[in-house]
Amino acid sequence: xxxxxxxxxxxxxxxxxxxxxxxxxxxxxxxxxxxxxxxxxxxxxxxxxxxxxxxxxxxxxxxxxxxxxxxxxxxxxxxxxxxxxxxxxxxxxxxxxxxxxxxxxxxxxxxxxxxxxxxxxxxxxxxxxxxxxxxxxxxxxxxxxxxxxxxxxxxxxxxxxxxxxxxxxxxxxxxxxxxxxxxxxxxxxxxxxxxxxxxxxxxxxxxxxxxxxxxxxxxxxxxxxxxxxxxxxxxxxxxxxxxxxxxxxxxxxxxxxxxxxxxxxxxxxxxxxxxxxxxxxxxxxxxxxxxxxxxxxxxxxxxxxxxxxxxxxxxxxxxxxxxxxxxxxxxxxxxxxxxxxxxxxxxxxxxxxxxxxxxxxxxxxxxxxxxxxxxxxxxxxxxxxxxxxxxxxxxxxxxxxxxxxxxxxxxxxxxxxxxxxxxxxxxxxxxxxxxxxxxxxxxxxxxxxxxxxxxxxxxxxxxxxxxxxxxxxxxxxxxxxxxxxxxxxxxxxxxxxxxxxx
Numbered sequence: 001x002x003x004x005x006x007x008x009x010x011x012x013x014x015x016x017x018x019x020x021x022x023x024x025x026x027x028x029x030x031x032x033x034x035x036x037x038x039x040x041x042x043x044x045x046x047x048x049x050x051x052x053x054x055x056x057x058x059x060x061x062x063x064x065x066x067x068x069x070x071x072x073x074x075x076x077x078x079x080x081x082x083x084x085x086x087x088x089x090x091x092x093x094x095x096x097x098x099x100x101x102x103x104x105x106x107x108x109x110x111x112x113x114x115x116x117x118x119x120x121x122x123x124x125x126x127x128x129x130x131x132x133x134x135x136x137x138x139x140x141x142x143x144x145x146x147x148x149x150x151x152x153x154x155x156x157x158x159x160x161x162x163x164x165x166x167x168x169x170x171x172x173x174x175x176x177x178x179x180x181x182x183x184x185x186x187x188x189x190x191x192x193x194x195x196x197x198x199x200x201x202x203x204x205x206x207x208x209x210x211x212x213x214x215x216x217x218x219x220x221x222x223x224x225x226x227x228x229x230x231x232x233x234x235x236x237x238x239x240x241x242x243x244x245x246x247x248x249x250x251x252x253x254x255x256x257x258x259x260x261x262x263x264x265x266x267x268x269x270x271x272x273x274x275x276x277x278x279x280x281x282x283x284x285x286x287x288x289x290x291x292x293x294x295x296x297x298x299x300x301x302x303x304x305x306x307x308x309x310x311x312x313x314x315x316x317x318x319x320x321x322x323x324x325x326x327x328x329x330x331x332x333x334x335x336x337x338x339x340x341x342x343x344x345x346x347x348x349x350x351x352x353x354x355x356x357x358x359x360x361x362x363x364x365x366x367x368x369x370x371x372x373x374x375x376x377x378x379x380x381x382x383x384x385x386x387x388x389x390x391x392x393x394x395x396x397x398x399x400x401x402x403x404x405x406x407x408x409x410x411x412x413x414x415x416x417x418x419x420x421x422x423x424x425x426x427x428x429x430x431x432x433x434x435x436x437x438x439x440x441x442x443x444x445x446x447x448x449x450x451x452x453x454x455x456x457x458x459x460x461x462x463x464x465x466x467x468x469x470x471x472x473x474x475x476x477x478x479x480x481x482x483x484x485x486x487x488x489x490x491x492x493x494x495x496x497x498x499x500x501x502x
Contacts (some may be wrong), residue, residue, distance in 0.1 A: 012088055013037040019074075023067040025059060040070060048073075055235055062235040064218065072228055079223045079231065088220075095400075096222040097169045097205075103396045106167065108209035109160045115253055117157060120214035124156055126176055127200035135215030137246040161206070163374060163393055170207050171227035175220040202320065202346045204397040213249050303343075312419040313344055318403040319422070321345040322374075322394055325410045326384030328353035332364040333410060334373075339365060344416055346402065351390035353378045384409065385445045408502045424481055454488065 013020040013036040020037045023045065045066045046053060056062045064081065071079050078098070082088045109118040123131050132138075136154075176199055208214060223231055234241055307313045321341050323334075334350050341348050351374045374393050381387060391407050404422050408414050443449075461467040475487040484490045 010037065011090075012093070015090055015093070018080075018093070019071075019076075021067045021070055023063050038070070040066060052235075057235060060235055062233045065231070065233055068228070068231045077225050079228065081218045081221045081223070083219060092175070092220070093222075095175055096173045099169060101166050102169045102398075103165050103167070104163070104398045105204055105206040106162050106164050106209055107156075107160050107206050107212055108162065109157055109212050111211050113157075115213075115250060116154070118212050118253075119154060119249075120208055120212050121154060121156055122174075122176060122214055122216065123199075124154075125206060126203045128198065133215055134217060135242055135245055137249070160212075163396060165396060167207070171224040172230060173205075173222045174216045175222075177220055201318075201401045202399050204399045211253075213253070215245065307344070310417075312417050315419065315422060316345055316406075316416055318346050318401060320347045320349060320394065320399060320402055320405045321414070321416075322349050322351055322390050322405060322407045323410050324350075324381065324384070324387045324390050324407065325352040326381060326387075328378060329410075332366065334371070335365040335367045337410065338368050338371065341414070341416070342368070342370075345406075347372065347399065349374060349394055351376060351393065352381065382445070406502070412502055414502060423477070450492065454491065458488075 010020075012018055018036065022037070022039045024039060024041065040048075045063070048066055048069055050066060050069055053066070056065065068079060080088075080093060080096075082092075107120055119136070121129075121133060121136060123129065123133050218231075218233060307317075323337055323341075329350070329352055337350075338348060349372045354373060354375045374390060374397075376389060376393060380389050387407055387409065391405055394405065406414065406416075457467060457471050478484050478487050478490055482490065
C-alpha cells in the first residue's frame, strides 16, 4: 500500500495536537520531513521489530498495523485512520466526539433476540438501504435487485433506538463518507454501474450498545487509546475473512471471559476456539435480476428544481419541523401531516405520547417508511404548556447540518410557504398584552415560570458552561436583532416570552 503524501495531509499535520503517520512502499518520499509528519519507509517498518511484520504481504492494507504500532509507541491518545484515496480535512476530524460523556441516540436490541435481529445495517440507518455494507453476512441481507436469490430480509429494529441524556462516548467511532461507497463485492456483478450511495444529510450519529453487531471499515474511524487493542487488521485475504465473518460474530456473541479487561480476555482465548471457514461466497453469486437500478422519476426532479427556485421553500430545506400533540396520539393524523410537510423540511419529527394500541385509521393515509417519532410522557408536556420539551429532546439527538428547528402543534397549519427571518425566535401569534391577559400569564407557567428560569440561568446554573453558553448566545441575539443590551429586562417584558403553538 502506498499512501500518497499530498497537500491535505500536510494540512492535517498542522492542526494542533495532530500528527500524520504515512506507511508507504517507497524508500523515501520528498517532503516527508515536515514537522508532525512521519513517513515510514520499508526499512523503517522493519526496524520497528514487530513480530508479525514478515507475515504482511507487500502492498497489503494490513500494513496499517505498522503505523498503529508507531503511533502507540510515541504515546498517541487517539488514532484516526484514513488512506490516500480520501481527502481528510479539519471538518472530517471534528465530526467525532472527544469528550468522555455525550448525549444522543443509542441502538440496543434485546439480549433474548436472535443474533440476526441484533445486526445493525449502518447504510440502511443513514438512508442507503439498497446497498449492502461490505462484510454484512449475506444470509442476513437482501438486495431488491436479487429477488432470484432466497436472501433473508434484514431490517434494523425501530424499537431498539432510544434517546439518552448522558452516556459514555464510544471508544471506536466510525464515519461513513457520502458518495464514497464501501459496498459488498456482490453488488459489483450486477448489470450496469454500481450506484454510489448518498447518506441522509441530517442523520444523527448513533451508538451501538453491548450485544449488537455491525461490520465497518477502518477507513475514517477514530480509536480512543482504550480501544487500541481492537486496531489490528488481519493480513488474511478479504474474501477469506468475509467467508468466516458470520462464524466470528456467532463466536463473539457466545464468548464469555473471567478476566477483568477485554485485552486480557483476548490474550487468554483458548486455542480450541479457532473458527472454521464458511462455505464459499461464490454460491451466492448467481444470475442477477435483469433489471437496472431504480431511477428517480422526472417528476420528482422537476419538483425539487422548482422548490429550490422558491426562496420561502428553499430556506427551510435544512431545517427540522417538530410536531407535537398536547395529548396522546390516538389517530393516524401523523400520516396526513407527513404528506403536508415532509417534502418541504429536512426532517419532520413527531413528538408526544405514542399509544401502544395505536391503529391506522381509514380516514387518514398511513404513516410513511421514513416516519420519525420521539416519545415523551404525557405529564412532561402538561397539556402542551411544555411543548418546547420536545425541542430539547430532538436537540439532544445531535442531528447534523441543521440550520434551525420549528416546533408546531398538530392542530395548527404552518404557512411555511412564506419567507421567515430564520435568525429570530419566531412566534406568529400568542404574544398578548401581559396586563390584559388572564388565561396564561398569571398561571404557574406564565410570569412566575419565567422568573424561575431566570433564577436558574443566572444563579443556580451560573457555573455550568453549557447553560451559560446558551445564555450568552441568546443575549447576543437580543443585542444584534433588538438593539437591547439589557437581556434580563427584555426577557421579563411582555415581548420576551409567549404562549404560542408555533
